[in-house]
Amino acid sequence: MLTKIRKRDGREVPFNIEKIANAIFKAAMAAGGNDYSIALKLAEQVVSELEVEYGHTVPGVEDIQDTVEKVLIEKGHARTAKEYILYRAERTRVREMNTRLMKVFEDLTFKEAAENDIKRENANIDGDTAMGTMLRYGSESAKQFYDLFILKPAHSKAHKDGDIHIHDMDFLTLTTTCCQIDIEKLFKGGYCTGHGYLREPNDIQSYAALACIAIQSNQNDQHGGQSIPNFDYGMAFGVAKTYARLYRQNLINAIEIMTGSNEHEKDIQAIFKSIEEEHDRKPSLNSKNTSEAYKKLEAGYLEEIIKDKDIIVKAQNFAEKRANIETERRAYQAMEALIHNLNTMHSRAGAQIPFSSINYGMDTSPEGRLVIKSVLLATEAGLGNGETPIFPIHIFRVKEGINYNPEDPNYDLFKLACRVSAKRLFPNFSFLDAPFNLKYYKPGHPETEIAYMGCRTRVIGNVYDPEREIVYGRGNLSFTSINLPRLAIKSGRNIDRFFDELDRIIDLVIDQLIERFEIQAKKKVKNFPFLMGQGVWLDSEKLGREDEIREVLKHGT
Template structure:
């Protein structure tokens, strides 16, 4: 089909001449059908598409106007009895015509742009020292998602990028946020925020002094940072960050319990209260020998017993407060912060304080929200590490076992493997900041090629991500692997250019555009900005530019007839493809000194949108386009045996430094975690089946 039509020249409305592209026709027809709430099927869309192509082919056109193509589409719809679709398509054409008048009439275009610029200003009118910042989500409401995206594609983004996005060759995740230069996500360093407190739009938060205030401020930090980004939020070491709050609470309870006892006894005549208070302040852990206070007892057995009772009561009260704090934290994330998807990384803090945090967080998630409702957020990533929690004699083995049990009742728990090859490279024993952190979708944060001394997870995240449709390339190359690799390289170079374009737009934004992320120094290196009018480029460079891909499974079926779970040859080809993508990413890192990384896409909606367009273009192909969505990332079909699935997919985890994820269904959680660990998996999710 393409060969017969490739010589046709299409004349656009502005007189510009371009090559004929059947993909644009397929997309337009699909949009027409999607616009009507009906029972039409794929075969209906395919029929219109192929009839339109046949008419154009039979017309022997050397050149054809865009309006002629649209007339043919409308006519074919009517001829085939799709009158409602034809009507909707005609209305769509009329609206597009009005839109073009708006954009290309100079007077109207000027007014439209001024209106958009006024909405998008970093600050509203006010004094020089006062700014009433809108959150990015509120600004997006003013624009409207459609207007924002169209503005980006018409005035900001290069045309070749927007066309590839619309045609389904790539998917630009931040396309609706281009005008704002918004980044995607961040691993929030709570320790840094808690140290001296922080400010929000309307108030200042003092440094927290109890576990209750720690959990409240954690919630405030997550919520406010979400307003400056469009994606997920994550805490890379929640147990470590919250542990000091447990110790502060214990000290208060220990001291108060002593005061309470002294109110009802005459022990105060025999003990030096000032000395006891000083001793309490010296405590560095709640797990200590109570006999350190016996020096204040004058060898009185009654006073020794008093201190033992004080310790027990203080521990009981502290435990209760930690549980209530974690319960409130989880409930609030699912109510007042329900739009903010949050990931919490825990599992490696072996201190008594950190263990209490992890235990009570897992307990709260296990118990749910009441009335048989399950918590959607937070998603908990349990960090698995030998010597800390993997084996029975490890300190945190009980927490690991607890996490595995929670999997049986909730979908919130996943596992990262700190001993996998890809996750040990940067790890420094005893430094939790060098532990890799994941987002729930598998996005991995640790590598920092622009500053190898700052290879940490906290304060960093993805600044832009674009997904590549691998089956589309394979289908267009008619199964030729050589042609596939040539086309893959071309697409990767374009994708790289698009990510750089996005980065440059973001880099030119000012500190004041991100009142929490940058002004409160959540993002790494943002402390260097002394003025809110400074551009954020010097800090933003630590973020990741994510080259993602999806549908390797289907691409291999097109290229070799079988998936990588069915054929050793297909697995070899799959590894060659992903290794090539990884090598190209490293090439871009060296050339541009930016943090390009490779990731498997885990967004079902993106994989679904790709296959819907490809089904129209290439028809219903068995095991390729005859499904609701392409198989995400490098994953194999979920029907594949667990052991085989783990073995096949594990080989790709070392090649995807920007993120990876294996999803399996199992009735033995701990056994499956052990299987993942032994097979060098970086990050995995287990869905429990009875």
């Protein structure tokens, strides 16, 4: 009489015929049956055969399942047998995956990164740290779950076989890849990171700090790189504010020293306010015509409270000179801090350096030029011990009429960029006059200037909204690679077979990417508090917290 069975781990446990009957009944119901008594009779037949075959030995789980299949087929229950076989295969797959996952966990726990490929999979994560290892635990678990329950079997098989590679599969159901952040729009009025509201910055150093925070915050909403497409244009506002503040403070200081009194400070502050409100003018950096016009306007106001014109001229010249020097210094320090921050700050559970890139080179304003010069010089200087900074990735835009020819206004910065690149590998260069870039370019519209993300991808064409072929607020949704060398090897030098198989794989990848998009499209704004909640992604500011992101996601690629 059968009293025990042997589990897969070797343990012997009491035999229970109901478990066999229940398994048969589940398979029968899947095939359209509903009579438990038949399942019980079939289970009794299974027991009879087991007792004959195994006698006084203890059968294993696999032995019992083999016998169930045999009995179902012999007794004419082919459809039930098919469902049982499928169920058994699925359970086997689950067990195998769990076994593999536990092995992965074991290696992550007890092996160093030097001995474990998974710990070294992402160069931006230190796999030997506690947070780095914890991140890998979550990542590998997610991949196994998606493979088991989310991916279509055909997609899963192609990925496992190496015909395709589904990138960032650990984020399959969670988010998109990357975005190009319009910092000019983001900084206006300030923004919220989810843990507090940041005021609009008023100094170049604050601008640099908030740029880093924006990259860090958006990295927590996406799994890929973060790019600032208008770094020079956006940061130029910070330089302008810094210069205006320093000029005004130096003017007040100079007048106080020259007159020997601070009684004019409130009146001078009122003059600054009047000029700004009535004439929409502020002190501006290194632009001779603008600067002289402003000083002349300002002098007219100052003469009402300071009768000595010589004092006014000297004070203005002093303020201008000191403001230029101090603004240059603060701009350099701001860029130096930005580079240091982007190479040291973490996101995602404190384990990953954000993958960041910045695009610049086209702003010909004095403020924009200072930003470009400062970030290049800070990059050339390197990190604390002179190391080459890994981040941000720099992309210097090259354009005839802007910086390509000796007579162009930013040609000196192009030469500086070449010098820095020769030493530090950055910046990379993008050429806006290339036909595939030039067709999108509209002079005076920085949003049409080609920008690149960390992985060197670009987003500009827009089949969803052809009127908005711009770079700001757009990015990549998902990637899947096709393994062409493997395809060629499998084709055995048969070119027709190669292209037939390539067509099949392309169709499969299209299906897989559309399926992934459908998952992403069902997400809501609240799932991306910074990317969507702060209007970083194009048109996301039109959505409410509970709205799906399907339509705005179509701006991506």
